[in-house]
Amino acid sequence: xxxxDVARIFDEIADILELKDExxxxxxxxxxxxxxxxDMPGDVKSLLEAGExxxxxxxxxxxxxxxxxxxxxxxxxxxxxxxxxPLYSLTALLSVPGVGARLAVKLKKxxxxxxxxxxxxxxxxxxxxxxxxIGEKLEEKILKGIEQYRRNVGRFKVSDALAYxxxxxxxxxxxxxxxxIDIAGSLRRMKETIGDIDILVISKSSHEIMxxxxxxxxxxxxxARGETxxxxxxxxxIQVDLRILPKSxxxxxxxxxxxSQDHNVAMRDRAKRxxxxxxxxxxxxxxxxxRRGDExxxxxxxxxxxxxxxxxxLPFIPPELRENSGEIEAAEKGTLPKLIEPRHIKGDLHxxxxxxxxxxxxxxxxxxxxxxxxxxxxxxxHSKSLRIAGGLDEVEFGEHIKxxxxxxxxxxxxxxxAGIEVDILPDGRLxxxxxxxxxxxxxxxxIHSRFNMPRDEMTGRIIKGIxxxxxxxxxxxxxxxINERDPYEVDxxxxxxxxxxxxxxxxxxxxxxxxxLKDSHCRAAREAGVKVxxxxxxxADRQMLNMRFGVATARRGWLxxxxxxxxxxxxxxxxxxxRQGR
DNA sequence: CCTCGCAGGAGGGGGGATCGTCGGATCCC
Numbered sequence: 378x379x380x381x382d383v384a385r386i387f388d389e390i391a392d393i394l395e396l397k398d399e400x401x402x403x404x405x406x407x408x409x410x411x412x413x414x415x416d417m418p419g420d421v422k423s424l425l426e427a428g429e430x431x432x433x434x435x436x437x438x439x440x441x442x443x444x445x446x447x448x449x450x451x452x453x454x455x456x457x458x459x460x461x462x463p464l465y466s467l468t469a470l471l472s473v474p475g476v477g478a479r480l481a482v483k484l485k486k487x488x489x490x491x492x493x494x495x496x497x498x499x500x501x502x503x504x505x506x507x508x509x510x511i512g513e514k515l516e517e518k519i520l521k522g523i524e525q526y527r528r529n530v531g532r533f534k535v536s537d538a539l540a541y542x543x544x545x546x547x548x549x550x551x552x553x554x555x556x557x558i559d560i561a562g563s564l565r566r567m568k569e570t571i572g573d574i575d576i577l578v579i580s581k582s583s584h585e586i587m588x589x590x591x592x593x594x595x596x597x598x599x600x601a602r603g604e605t606x607x608x609x610x611x612x613x614x615i616q617v618d619l620r621i622l623p624k625s626x627x628x629x630x631x632x633x634x635x636x637s638q639d640h641n642v643a644m645r646d647r648a649k650r651x652x653x654x655x656x657x658x659x660x661x662x663x664x665x666x667x668r669r670g671d672e673x674x675x676x677x678x679x680x681x682x683x684x685x686x687x688x689x690x691l692p693f694i695p696p697e698l699r700e701n702s703g704e705i706e707a708a709e710k711g712t713l714p715k716l717i718e719p720r721h722i723k724g725d726l727h728x729x730x731x732x733x734x735x736x737x738x739x740x741x742x743x744x745x746x747x748x749x750x751x752x753x754x755x756x757x758x759h760s761k762s763l764r765i766a767g768g769l770d771e772v773e774f775g776e777h778i779k780x781x782x783x784x785x786x787x788x789x790x791x792x793x794x795a796g797i798e799v800d801i802l803p804d805g806r807l808x809x810x811x812x813x814x815x816x817x818x819x820x821x822x823x824i825h826s827r828f829n830m831p832r833d834e835m836t837g838r839i840i841k842g843i844x845x846x847x848x849x850x851x852x853x854x855x856x857x858x859i860n861e862r863d864p865y866e867v868d869x870x871x872x873x874x875x876x877x878x879x880x881x882x883x884x885x886x887x888x889x890x891x892x893x894l895k896d897s898h899c900r901a902a903r904e905a906g907v908k909v910x911x912x913x914x915x916x917a918d919r920q921m922l923n924m925r926f927g928v929a930t931a932r933r934g935w936l937x938x939x940x941x942x943x944x945x946x947x948x949x950x951x952x953x954x955x956r957q958g959r
Numbered sequence: 960c961c962t963c964g965c966a967g968g969a970g971g972g973g974g975g976a977t978c979g980t981c982g983g984a985t986c987c988c
Contacts, residue, residue, distance in 0.1 A: 394960095402971055406960030437961050477985055514979055562988075575988085601977055606987095608977090618987080620976095636988045645972065656974080657988080 378448050380414050380421045386447055387411035387440075390456050392471055395478040396464040409435045412639075414444070416700070418897030422448050466491040475522040483508065497523050521598060525610065532570035533615050534859055536889030536926060539564060541611060542574045545593070549619075552589055554582035557627065561634035566696045567929035569859060569892045573616040575634050579624050590619050626658050629679030633657035639701035647705065648689050653677065660688045697932040714935045719928050721938040723946065725921055726755035727798065727821055727852065727884065727912030732777050733758035734766035736917040739784040739793065745918035747791045753947050755819045755912075756781050757796035762808040763825050768800070771813045778816055792947055794818035798852060803827045805841025807848070814847035819954055821884065821912075823852035824865070832866035839867060840875040849954050850910050851876065853886040853893040861890070869898060873905045882910040882942050882953075885934075887927025888920070899934020908953075910942050 391407035394400075413435045414421050424430050425448055430441040446453045459465065469492060470481040476496075484490040487508040488499045496519065499505050506516050542560050550558045555578055559565075562575030580586055587607050591599045598610040608618045622630045633641060634657070641655075648655045654663050659679025678684035683693050691708040695716055698704040707713045728742050729735030735742075739756055746754040758777065759768035769777055778795045785793040796819035800808045807814065807822060814820050822842045830838065843851050854872065855864035876883055883902055885894045894902065894909065902909055911927040913920055931941060938944040942953055 400960075403960040405971085410960085435961070439960065475985070479984060510980075510983085512979065518978085601986095603977055606976055608986095633988055638988050641988055642972065649972095656972095658975095 378422070378451055380417060382451075383421055383444055383447050384411040384415035386453065386456050387414070387443075389468065390459060392468040393459040393462060393465055395471070396467050396482060397462065398478070398482075406435070406440070410440050416897075418901055469493050470496060473519070473522040473526045475518050483510070493523060493526065525598075525614065532572050532860070533613075534889050535564065535567060535569055535571055535892075535929075536923070537613070538571035538574055538615060541595075541613065541615060541617070542576065545574070545576060545590075545617065548593065549576075549578065549586060549589060552580075552582075552586055554585060555580045556624070559631060561631055562636065565635050566637065566699060567926075567933060569889075569895060569930065571615075573618060576617065576619050577627070577630055577634060578619065578621050579627050580621055583621050586621060587619070625680050627679075628681040628684050629655070629659045630657050631682045632685045635696050635699065637700050640699040640704070643701045643705055644685070644689065651689060653688060655685060655689070660685055695932065697929060698935065700933075714937050716932045717928060717936050717938045717941055717944065719925055720750075721941070721944040722751070722911065722924055722928065724751045724753035724755070724943050724950070725749075725913050725915070725924060726753075726794070726796070726819055726850070726910055726943055727757050727886075727914045728754055728921070729758050729798075729914070729916045730756055732773075732780075733763075733768055734916060739781055740788070741918050742915070742921075743784065743788050743791055743793050745921050747788070749921060749924070751791060753792040753794060753950065755794040755796045755821075757798040757819065757821050760797060760799045760807075760809045762800045762802065769797075771810050774809065774813050775816075778813075796820060798823050799848075800825050801838060801842035803830070803838065805838040807842060807845055811845070811847055814845070817847070818951075819850070820848050821850045821852045822848045824856055828856060828862075828865045830865065832868060835866055836868040836871050839872055843872075843875060843881045844879055846879075848879075848881060850882045850884050850912075852884045852912075853891050853914070854883050854898070855893050855895075857893055857895075858890050859892065864893070869901070870905075873902060873907050876902075876907045877905055880908075880953075882908040885909050885911045885927050885931055887911055887913045887923045887925075887930070889923060889926045892926065892930050894930075894934070896930050896933035899931055899936050899940075903934065903936055903940050908942050909936060909940055912943070 387407045388411045391404050394404045413433060421444060425445055430436055430444060431438060443453045443455060467481040467485055470476050473493060484496060484505060488504050490496045490499050500516050500520050505511050506513060542564055546558050546560060549555060557579040559577050561577050564571050564574055578586060583604050587602055590607055591602050591609055595612045596609045597612050600608040600610065606620050608616060610616050645655050652663055654661045660677045662675040662677060677688050686693050694704050694708050725746060730737060730739050730742060743754060759766045761768045761770040774797060781793055781795040796817050797809060797814065798821045801822050801824050802808050855867060857864035883894055885899060899909060911931055913923045915921045942950060
């Protein structure tokens with residue numbers, strides 16, 4: 378039982394309780410616990426074994442007991458009992474946008490609906506329209522909601538969401554009367570997956586903007602169109618919310634709509650203790666017992682986002698840190714990290730060429746690196762056991778390394794390092810001979826086979842692989858593909874300890890399908906004193922632009938430039954890579 | 960259900976925007 382399983386059970390409990398119209402705070406407790414467990418960096422199991430569950434915010438004795446039961450038995454009595462309730466079948470309906478608990482219960486009572494399929498059929502046959510309180514429009518909305526539900530399970534990758542959002546910002550930003558337009562929400566925080574896109578605008582010409590927004594070419598549905606808020610669905614299935622705000626409230630709104638929810642709650646808490654109230658409209662004085670905090674006379678600020686922080690005595694907290702995972706405490710103590718930025722990156726050390734499965738030549742990759750302002754790049758093609766990717770053997774690598782050296786002599790302004798992405802075989806050996814590896818400037822070790830090994834074996838395999846004195850970096854350390862493939866089973870803590878011992882850097886693959894290490898792992902690496910190397914693993918020159926997603930993930934993991942080896946100047950990088958330096 | 964702060968019990972984040980229908984449900988960070 379893993380964190381995600383515990384979280385799913387808690388969410389399920391919350392759904393059923395909601396259908397039963399239970400106490401809303403009880404429901405919120407389960408939802409909150411689900412989120413906390415889902416997002417926690419370590420294993421909930423080890424927290425349980427350490428007896429520290431109840432020290433987690435939002436987990437008390439009752440939830441801790443249930444977690445223990447779930448870890449030990451795979452389920453919990455309370456949840457199983459709830460599933461006996463006739464309302465249980467309705468939980469699926471809650472995932473249909475526009476259908477909440479009230480409506481779901483009504484649909485069951487009045488039309489015998491017990492599943493999404495039932496609902497669709499009943500709606501098509503016009504049977505729900507006759508129910509009191511439901512009309513033609515709601516019927517249509519429900520059918521649309523079902524369509525959306527079917528099309529769009531799971532979330533969007535940050536790279537996809539960002540592409541849509543930036544196009545919209547460009548389109549709407551060009552309209553006269555738009556004086557400010559920004560991306561907010563989880564996309565601004567650069568989470569690895571995005572539920573929907575939030576965009577905020579300052580403007581006085583509401584109609585024109587809403588017209589432009591709702592009539593964009595890729596809009597397939599307009600869910601809402603108001604004076605200050607509109608929502609649309611794009612052809613890809615992603616929802617975009619647009620809000621128009623007065624200049625005076627913009628900063629407070631940016632803070633509010635950037636989230637995260639947990640961060641906002643903690644900020645409000647803090648404000649409250651200081652006799653203030655933070656809302657999406659600004660920061661207000663709360664005087665005595667009167668709870669009329671919104672009056673203009675009580676307003677303390679909110680035009681700029683910085684105001685919100687300043688008024689509660691804090692420095693600006695970068696959006697990527699706003700997860701209520703210690704950033705407010707760090708801000709208070711003045712110990713916020715000085716986060717890495719794209720401009721700090723001096724090179725990309727994991728690149729493929731047409732020698733194996735890449736599309737471009739060595740020179741073309743170098744040119745792209747030069748265009749991005751890099752001082753160096755590393756060419757690291759696949760090794761022979763990855764046949765499908767045209768992996769090279771020892772002889773071929775001998776030639777390839779010569780070709781890289783030759784290319785390096787021809788370019789100026791950028792150093793091309795010769796390297797290999799070498800496979801770690803199932804038994805932990807590397808599939809290229811040590812003599813060849815020793816000729817390289819950089820060796821990246823990677824797992825590309827036998828993903829289903831038991832945890833202990835996989836951990837041992839990786840540790841043996843990176844114990845080879847020729848290895849500098851461990852590629853995509855958990856092997857996951859976002860929304861596609863779970864990470865393989867591995868004890869990252871042990872891997873980090875080994876990486877620390879052998880002075881190996883762990884890769885943060887910036888490829889938006891991977892983002893591996895992920896944010897919380899980066900933070901753990903930093904705390905373990907393990908260096909990170911942010912690479913794009915590009916198979917074509919343009920993919921090197923994915924570096925931004927790696928940097929964003931590193932920022933979410935609290936990394937500073939000094940934690941990341943490819944921020945080093947070339948000489949320092951070479952010292953890190955040289956065996957003497959290690 | 961949890962947390963706080965008191966030792967049993969109170970209070971909990973919360974209000975606005977929108978839609979569709981006629982007082983209310985859903986959604987949002």
